[in-house]
Amino acid sequence: MTRLLILAGFLAIVLSLGSALFHLTRGKGDSKKVARALTIRVALSILLFVLLLVAWQLGWIQPHGS
Amino acid sequence: MAHAPTSTASEKYYVPHGSPWPIVGSIALFTTVGGGALWLNHVHAGPWVMTAGLALLAVMFIGWFGTVIRESEGRLYNEAVDRSFRMGMMWFIFSEVMFFVGFFGALLYARQFSVPWLGGEGTKLLTKVIRGDDFEAVWPTNGPGNIGGDFEVIPAFGLPAINTALLLLSGVTITIAHHALRAGNRRMLNIFLAATFLLGFVFVYLQATEYIEAYTHHNLKLSTGIYGSTFFPLTAFHGFHVTMGAIMLVVIWFRCLKGHFTPTHHFAFEGVAWYWHFVDVVWLFLFIFVYWL
Numbered sequence: 394m395t396r397l398l399i400l401a402g403f404l405a406i407v408l409s410l411g412s413a414l415f416h417l418t419r420g421k422g423d424s425k426k427v428a429r430a431l432t433i434r435v436a437l438s439i440l441l442f443v444l445l446l447v448a449w450q451l452g453w454i455q456p457h458g459s
Numbered sequence: 460m461a462h463a464p465t466s467t468a469s470e471k472y473y474v475p476h477g478s479p480w481p482i483v484g485s486i487a488l489f490t491t492v493g494g495g496a497l498w499l500n501h502v503h504a505g506p507w508v509m510t511a512g513l514a515l516l517a518v519m520f521i522g523w524f525g526t527v528i529r530e531s532e533g534r535l536y537n538e539a540v541d542r543s544f545r546m547g548m549m550w551f552i553f554s555e556v557m558f559f560v561g562f563f564g565a566l567l568y569a570r571q572f573s574v575p576w577l578g579g580e581g582t583k584l585l586t587k588v589i590r591g592d593d594f595e596a597v598w599p600t601n602g603p604g605n606i607g608g609d610f611e612v613i614p615a616f617g618l619p620a621i622n623t624a625l626l627l628l629s630g631v632t633i634t635i636a637h638h639a640l641r642a643g644n645r646r647m648l649n650i651f652l653a654a655t656f657l658l659g660f661v662f663v664y665l666q667a668t669e670y671i672e673a674y675t676h677h678n679l680k681l682s683t684g685i686y687g688s689t690f691f692p693l694t695a696f697h698g699f700h701v702t703m704g705a706i707m708l709v710v711i712w713f714r715c716l717k718g719h720f721t722p723t724h725h726f727a728f729e730g731v732a733w734y735w736h737f738v739d740v741v742w743l744f745l746f747i748f749v750y751w752l
Contacts, residue, residue, distance in 0.1 A: 410740055417733055418549040427729055428637050431736050435630040456615035456751045
């Protein structure tokens with residue numbers, strides 16, 4: 394379950410990054426949408442990192458070498 | 460990179476004439492690869508020739524990008540040129556994604572297929588019977604031959620976690636700089652852009668520290684079987700990308716200090732900022748799949 398959540402979070406991050414690239418490279422580019430998509434990307438990444446920490450604290454996942 | 464297409468911009472698609480950089484680049488690449496070939500053949504001058512080639516390559520990059528920046532600031536580019544830069548960015552990123560897909564693909568193949576097969580999983584039971592060993596397919600491993608000897612992996616909750624936090628923080632600072640540029644707040648832009656590349660250089664420094672730690676205390680080396688030969692290329696190539704990204708950010712920072720870019724036209728900034736986000740996401744992927752899962 395935790396792994397699925399991590400993968401889903403990662404997929405959402407990739408999608409927001411992809412959306413920013415789309416708005417950056419199409420036509421004349423859309424600066425506002427690029428900035429917005431990248432902001433979402435950063436927020437989701439921090440959320441995923443926090444999720445990893447919480448999952449580790451609660452013993453749901455264990456990293457290699459622990 | 461492309462600057463604002465303005466009313467004074469050329470109506471013609473700008474093509475530079477008499478540029479020395481393509482031939483300089485060709486000579487630099489020939490010298491670099493030639494030097495490498497000499498080196499492999501134990502010719503004493505090989506490393507020196509290769510170094511000279513790389514130095515010339517650096518001269519070409521600095522000169523060529525400098526020319527493009529001057530052309531952009533000179534309003535020589537129109538909308539068609541702007542679109543070319545954006546297309547170029549897209550294909551560059553496509554090649555970068557394919558590059559990392561190759562390396563992550565190797566890791567995936569080793570973990571999901573070849574190592575389990577060597578452990579006798581699935582239809583490959585015969586492999587294990589023929590080999591006649593007691594190899595258990597668990598990751599991390601250096602394979603049935605214990606290549607490189609016993610080793611320990613780098614714990615995720617040490618430098619890797621600190622590095623992840625640093626890169627995420629740099630993602631925040633570049634985003635603040637991005638919004639500051641769009642809002643016309645140059646002071647904030649300059650401060651947060653500087654913070655971003657400084658965090659990037661700290662990341663690279665800590666990565667180097669981690670490698671020293673791996674070699675000296677964990678017996679984890681490039682030659683440590685399948686684990687070492689996937690761990691080091693993945694993390695090192697990523698580190699190289701962070702280095703390149705940080706250098707690009709430094710260039711953009713100097714351009715910002717000189718007053719380049721406007722709140723509405725700043726493709727060079729956006730391109731480099733996006734690249735930084737990309738490098739950040741690749742690290743997150745790496746952190747999860749190399750250190751955790």
